[in-house]
Amino acid sequence: MxxxxxxxxxxxxxxxxxxxxxxxxxxxxxxxxxxxxxxxGDSPEECPFCRAPKLADADTLIVARGTCVFTVLNLYPYNSGHLMVCPYRHVADYTELDPAETAELAGHTKLAMTALRAASGAQGFNIGMNMGGVAGAGIAAHLHQHVVPRWGGDANFMPVIGHTKVLPQLLGETRQLLADGWKAAG
Incomplete structure (x- = not known):
């Protein structure tokens, strides 16, 4: 880059x-x-969310792994620390998750919030899923929940006027901070 x-x-x-x-x-x-x-991501072979868990955490920006889901930094973040919680199974729609996947996705979301508060002092969050391409999902074939940390004033002149997002830290450094915070939270 x-x-x-x-x-x-x-x-x-x-x-x-x-x-x-x-x-x-x-x-x-x-x-x-x-x-x-x-x-x-239409097939598991071309899906980055299916490939990532097969590689080293630091190489794919995975912050934490569970039994049914994993949590990874977004490669194109809206804010510093923007995480995504993804099931290991290649599934497109929230209604297709089984009860264990649904529960662990919720648990990882809570741990993500705790880790982000500890690592970066996040003051609020945007949390959600975009189901389908028409709803804005970049990789619609593999469900993922966004956890975006927010701070007072984070929508300052740079993104509003300058249409530029300033990220204060390299993604690898952010991943390590959050992985450490995750261990402390769990």
């Missing part, structure tokens, strides 16, 4: 009107926005 490029305001040279703003460019995000190299 390349570092963001910051450009000084342009002089009027046909490339735009000068406005005194500096520009923060994140060209590597365009691949995600276009859906390039993103698995649909």
């Amino acid at each position: 390349s570092d963001p490029v910051v450009e000084e305001p342009l002089e009027q040279d046909g490339a735009g009107q000068p406005d005194g703003f500096r520009r923060l460019w994140m060209p590597h995000r365009m691949a995600y926005l276009k859906g390039e190299n993103r698995a649909t």
Whole structure:
């Protein structure tokens, strides 16, 4: 992943009107926005949520493993510490979970909240699932519940005006903090 490029305001040279703003460019995000190299997850062979548990936790950003579900950092987070709770079984809809999966998904969600509060002082959470592509699920074929930590003022000028999200920590560092917090919470 390349570092963001910051450009000084342009002089009027046909490339735009000068406005005194500096520009923060994140060209590597365009691949995600276009859906390039993103698995649909339609089959277990191409599903990143089916592949991840077969690899090392640090390599796939898995924070915790249970019997029926695992919890992983989102590779494209809305906020620092954005977690997803996923069943190991390749299942698309919440109503398809068996009772043990449903219970453990709820338990992991509670532990995720506890770990995020301990590791980062989260003051609130957005928790939910997007069922189906039309509902916004990026990988609709494999159910996953989002646990997004929130803080007062986290929707400041950067995302609101600058359409830029600032994440203060590398994902590997965040994973380690949360994995440690998870052990303390459990």
